[in-house]
Amino acid sequence: MPRTLVKDALAATAPRDSILLQGWVRTRRDAKAFSFVELNDGSSLKGMQVIVDATLPDYAAVARAHTGASVEVQGKLVASQGAGQQWEVVAGKFTVIGEADATYPLQKKGHTMEFLRGIAHLRPRSNLFGAVFRVRSRLAYAVHQFFQERGFVYVHTPIITASDCEGAGELFRVTTLDPAKPPRTEQGGVDYTQDFFAKQAYLTVSGQLEGETFACALSNIYTFGPTFRAENSHTSRHASEFWMIEPEMAFCDLSGDMALAEEFVKHLIRDARTHCAADLEFFAKFVDKDLLTRLDFVLERPFQRCSYTDAIGILTQSGRTWEHPVAWGDNLQSEHERFLAEEHFKCPVTLFDYPRTLKPFYMRVNDDGRTVRAMDLLVPGIGEIIGGSQREERLEVLRENLAQHHLSEQDYWWYLDLRRYGTVPHAGFGLGFERMLMFVTGVPNIRDVIPFARTPGSADF
């Protein structure tokens, strides 16, 4: 008999004389003449109630079916006599596949997120994490769906990169040299010409530059893959390894970029609302009471757009006293971004046209000469979820920018070639997949929306 997933059994429209379910025991309630076993196989938040009658030859096995045990049930799917569920399974055969004794750490109630992080190998069996990772899977699918439906080409940009100059953040080194006694140059430094790639190599912090080369050939592309930052960040929204989505569009300016970002974020929210309804309701009940109203509010309203310069004006005229002073030319601090998204606009807001000095060399310089076509999408509760820009497509301006950032043209010869041969205006952005998941689920810590979090000092499992 083929296995039926709990999700499908729960969606049945008629009773069935025989059904096979396999999964893990969530809880058991014993009465005198029978036991209720709640079986969950991860296919849905809700489990299937199984009734095992004490007269069954297999009934002795029920005593070994503690929370966490894996079991197999053959029986009948019938309308439930009880109130809490439409269907239940009356067992004809009940087998314990693998026992779980009293040391099984997951219980029916009262675990902290910190404790569950310590058992990352078991936490997907909990209601909350089962829901998080079903949503994660669904949204990954929705990412591809969104771009594929719009004719974007999925590009696999490299994970190992030899250019230490991608601009963003600290890099993890990739080497096969013996750290105890690396080969030395005559000057005494490490001789990386003898390393695996014959030069210094790192894990990527962004696929953008490589993505641009493909956009300047296939027009609209996107990447979706792991990204690595060696920053010593201890916050609820930073991880050393995370997944990023980076679309890049040829013949596109910043306003087209901002429009795509908004459409994309809304698509992901709408998809989760439609396809993960039960899981989102669970988050709304146990994680964030306002989750569904906030998601719906975001879907219904256009995102606000505000230039950096106007944002500075709003902040200085807010009457607030800021811990960090507000001044044109300085980075906006967390408290400023939070004020804009959570109190002033009270909805996602895209800030654009940042001071040139704050941003990387590849962003397109505006006619005023002092701002660049950059944009950040801020959402309430999380802050920056997207960062993007229109790229500098003019060769001479780009070379000037490289010089200003003290970067060598030799290192970027292929990037400059894009501007030498058939250059086009183009733009793109990066969306932090885990930050999007935090927003959609209401889960407040990035470590709880990634299966096995890597953060400074922690790479277990």
Place this chain on the structure above:
RNA sequence: UGCCUGGUAGCUCAGUGGCAGAGCAGGUGACUGUUAAUCACUUGGUCGCUGGUUCGAUCCCAGCCCGGGCAGCCA
């Protein structure tokens, strides 16, 4: 990296310079349908580690280890 905070039973936590506590989980029994079932009884402890003060330290002090939060950096 800076500041703040925590570590007591398998889990969630209370507690005190003088015999270590509760709820849940586990065990035993009761219950004709439960829904985090309920009721009775019950097992379970290196109070993070090391050192110090003290007649006596889980409690006070110092160092260390581990976790968490905020800030910076960013997605």
